[in-house]
Amino acid sequence: MAIKCTVTTDLQAKDTNGYSGIQKHVEHDEKINHTNKDIVFSETQFNQYNESQQTREAIDKWNDEHFRDYVEEHDKHQRAKGHAERQYGSVKNYLKRKKKATAVLTIGNMAVQSTLMKQFCPVTSYQKEKLPDGTTHLVFKLKDQQGQPIPDNIAVAKQFYGCFNRALIHATANNVGWKPNKTHQQRINVGDYLHRGRYATNNDEMGISHIHYELATFGMTRGGKKRAAHVTNSLNQALVSLHQAVTGKTVSGRAAIKWYRTNMDQFALKCLEDELHQTYQVPENKKILDFERKTEDDKTLQTGLSMEQLKAQHQEIADHQKAVNALQGQADNLNSQNHDIQVQVERVTKNLKAIYEATTGHQAVDKDGSDLSPLEMANGITGAVKSAQEGQQQAEQDANAAKAQQKVAEEQQKQQDRQLAQQRQQLQTLQNQLKDADDQLKERKQQRIKAAQQEIDQNDLTYSDDQSITVNEDNVAEMEQELDSWRQEQRADWEKDKQTHQDELDNLNQEITTARTKKAELSSTNQQLTAQNQQLQATNKTVQNQIDGYKNQLINTIVENDPTHKVEQPLLQPNEAAQEIQTDTGRQQHFRQTLKYLMDTATKSLQKIKNKATEFIKQVTKTLTTPSTKESNQPISNLHSAQLDTNSIQPSKHPFDYHKERQLENDPIIKLKKAILLANSQQLQKADKQIKNSITKQIDEDYQF
Numbered sequence: 001m002a003i004k005c006t007v008t009t010d011l012q013a014k015d016t017n018g019y020s021g022i023q024k025h026v027e028h029d030e031k032i033n034h035t036n037k038d039i040v041f042s043e044t045q046f047n048q049y050n051e052s053q054q055t056r057e058a059i060d061k062w063n064d065e066h067f068r069d070y071v072e073e074h075d076k077h078q079r080a081k082g083h084a085e086r087q088y089g090s091v092k093n094y095l096k097r098k099k100k101a102t103a104v105l106t107i108g109n110m111a112v113q114s115t116l117m118k119q120f121c122p123v124t125s126y127q128k129e130k131l132p133d134g135t136t137h138l139v140f141k142l143k144d145q146q147g148q149p150i151p152d153n154i155a156v157a158k159q160f161y162g163c164f165n166r167a168l169i170h171a172t173a174n175n176v177g178w179k180p181n182k183t184h185q186q187r188i189n190v191g192d193y194l195h196r197g198r199y200a201t202n203n204d205e206m207g208i209s210h211i212h213y214e215l216a217t218f219g220m221t222r223g224g225k226k227r228a229a230h231v232t233n234s235l236n237q238a239l240v241s242l243h244q245a246v247t248g249k250t251v252s253g254r255a256a257i258k259w260y261r262t263n264m265d266q267f268a269l270k271c272l273e274d275e276l277h278q279t280y281q282v283p284e285n286k287k288i289l290d291f292e293r294k295t296e297d298d299k300t301l302q303t304g305l306s307m308e309q310l311k312a313q314h315q316e317i318a319d320h321q322k323a324v325n326a327l328q329g330q331a332d333n334l335n336s337q338n339h340d341i342q343v344q345v346e347r348v349t350k351n352l353k354a355i356y357e358a359t360t361g362h363q364a365v366d367k368d369g370s371d372l373s374p375l376e377m378a379n380g381i382t383g384a385v386k387s388a389q390e391g392q393q394q395a396e397q398d399a400n401a402a403k404a405q406q407k408v409a410e411e412q413q414k415q416q417d418r419q420l421a422q423q424r425q426q427l428q429t430l431q432n433q434l435k436d437a438d439d440q441l442k443e444r445k446q447q448r449i450k451a452a453q454q455e456i457d458q459n460d461l462t463y464s465d466d467q468s469i470t471v472n473e474d475n476v477a478e479m480e481q482e483l484d485s486w487r488q489e490q491r492a493d494w495e496k497d498k499q500t501h502q503d504e505l506d507n508l509n510q511e512i513t514t515a516r517t518k519k520a521e522l523s524s525t526n527q528q529l530t531a532q533n534q535q536l537q538a539t540n541k542t543v544q545n546q547i548d549g550y551k552n553q554l555i556n557t558i559v560e561n562d563p564t565h566k567v568e569q570p571l572l573q574p575n576e577a578a579q580e581i582q583t584d585t586g587r588q589q590h591f592r593q594t595l596k597y598l599m600d601t602a603t604k605s606l607q608k609i610k611n612k613a614t615e616f617i618k619q620v621t622k623t624l625t626t627p628s629t630k631e632s633n634q635p636i637s638n639l640h641s642a643q644l645d646t647n648s649i650q651p652s653k654h655p656f657d658y659h660k661e662r663q664l665e666n667d668p669i670i671k672l673k674k675a676i677l678l679a680n681s682q683q684l685q686k687a688d689k690q691i692k693n694s695i696t697k698q699i700d701e702d703y704q705f
Contacts, residue, residue, distance in 0.1 A: 002290035005112050007265035010104040013235040018100025019198050019214035042142050043204035046161040051198045059197040059216050066218045067091045070231045101215040101235045107272050108208045114138040120280050125156040163275040164209035165201050171268035172196050183248045193218050193242040327430040334423035348409045352377050359384040374406045452479045554598040555590050562605035617668040623687045624675035
């Protein structure tokens with residue numbers, strides 16, 4: 001079963017550095033502290049680079065060929081206007097301030113590469129390594145436990161990564177393109193509009209093999225009222241121009257990018273498929289990779305909020321947090337008051353216990369060793385006072401005071417218990433509200449992270465070093481601020497281009513009006529052509545019927561004069577046997593041939609008969625002119641007088657034609673007539689017998705079965 005495989009072509013035009021700005025990122029020098037911590041430096045040896053001076057000069061030459069005329073025309077115009085300081089001076093100066101494009105082509109992912117390694121590489125050649133997120137990835141085991149290279153495994157890795165290198169380089173080559181067809185008369189190469197320069201393949205990252213490459217771009221802008229169409233190195237316009245050259249249609253930059261990725265992604269996967277088939281001798285009918293495009297959209301995600309909405313939301317959350325903090329302070333105060341009351345109750349209980357022990361002389365515990373309640377201690381004190389003779393009145397007063405104090409303490413305890421229960425309920429309510437607020441904040445933060453990440457992915461935004469942007473809890477506020485700034489820039493660009501698009505729309509409306517007028521004219525012309533076409537079809541049918549009639553006549557002539565004739569084998573269909581023309585199959589085979597072929601065949605048949613007849617006439621003439629033995633010596637008799645009446649001679653109306661006279665003199669029929677007139681009876685009898693024999697022979701041949 002084929003492996004589901006995605007392909008991604010990431011085109012970027014962000015700053016003026018272009019490929020030079022990402023060179024350190026793609027070179028994977030182990031001495032540099034890369035931000036990417038998932039590089040397997042032992043596999044860097046399988047990367048392929050092309051950063052030669054020759055490649056750079058080739059890009060400069062390509063740019064010079066495409067932009068030289070525009071720069072010269074621009075500088076000439078500025079000099080004429082007296083603005084010499086606005087001249088570019090050279091193509092390099094013109095492109096120096098322009099954004100430069102780079103691209104990344106990735107075939108598959110980490111799971112696809114691991115699956116292919118398991119399918120085509122020996123188990124002993126690779127091993128598992130854990131990534132920081134806890135997942136595992138297969139890497140080649142290139143060194144043994146002593147740190148020595150393993151030649152067999154290195155050869156396996158070189159063969160495996162070689163497939164990716166060749167596929168990635170071939171898929172991005174400048175000569176990849178479209179063959180001539182009805183839309184375009186000449187071959188169109190991608191390199192005519194998106195010209196690849198320096199590149200680097202990366203096989204040593206714990207993901208999938210990919211290629212970074214430089215792009216020199218060329219396109220034509222749409223002309224408007226204020227400015228005519230001119231060349232540009234804009235990536236979007238290059239894609240739009242390429243799409244128009246291939247399809248003949250003009251679309252937006254977004255649609256052109258989607259079309260380009262669709263074509264190039266599928267072609268790149270085919271390149272890798274071909275390399276795997278050829279390298280590992282996989283049968284042609286066995287499919288290894290199956291193209292897959294993931295376009296699932298999470299409709300539950302919110303779109304990005306404006307900065308004003310975001311600030312208002314943050315203020316609302318801050319006010320709510322203040323209210324929660326105030327309630328928490330009240331709860332803390334109630335807890336403190338409850339603690340003070342409990343301390344007071346404990347102090348009264350302790351004093352009562354001391355009075356009980358002093359009065360009764362016993363510890364304030366029951367028979368089980370448990371502390372006596374305040375009421376039990378008060379009762380014990382009262383009993384001890386009553387049994388004592390001395391100080392009875394004071395003891396009663398102390399007991400009453402203790403009871404009153406205990407009663408007050410119990411009332412205060414009950415009141416404090418009620419307040420404490422109420423405070424606990426309020427505290428629980430506050431805690432629940434606080435937890436709900438925290439959950440809402442966390443949920444909203446996750447939604448903000450998802451919204452920011454989605455907007456970044458949809459617009460292909462990356463850091464300046466082409467690293468992908470990942471939004472998390474720590475940087476979400478910063479990313480939202482950056483997105484808000486980016487939206488304002490996009491809005492400013494849109495306002496700037498709005499008038500240009502309006503001009504283009506006016507031009508398109510004018511072209512539509514012209515096209516409608518032309519359509520009406522074409523419709524009238526089409527009706528006329530339709531009538532003429534019907535007449536031509538009728539005439540064609542008549543001519544075809546006449547041709548069929550001529551073919552039948554010619555076939556009848558051939559059947560009559562050469563009934564065994566067969567069509568030559570190269571003119572027949574494969575595995576079809578030639579049949580004689582006198583059969584139904586043979587007649588159909590001849591009917592399928594051209595009229596010229598039938599005419600030539602009939603002419604040849606008639607020519608054979610003519611040759612036979614001429615030969616027979618010559619034989620008869622020879623028989624009539626051969627002297628007989630009996631009459632050879634007899635004088636010729638019954639001849640007319642040889643005298644010539646000169647008066648009967650009249651001038652001819654026709655001029656004398658020597659060639660015609662010579663032709664008539666050599667005509668076999670004329671000779672035969674002359675021989676018949678001059679023949680004697682014996683010669684005539686001999687010729688008659690010869691003719692009868694020939695006729696008899698012909699009849700026998702015609703009726704022979």
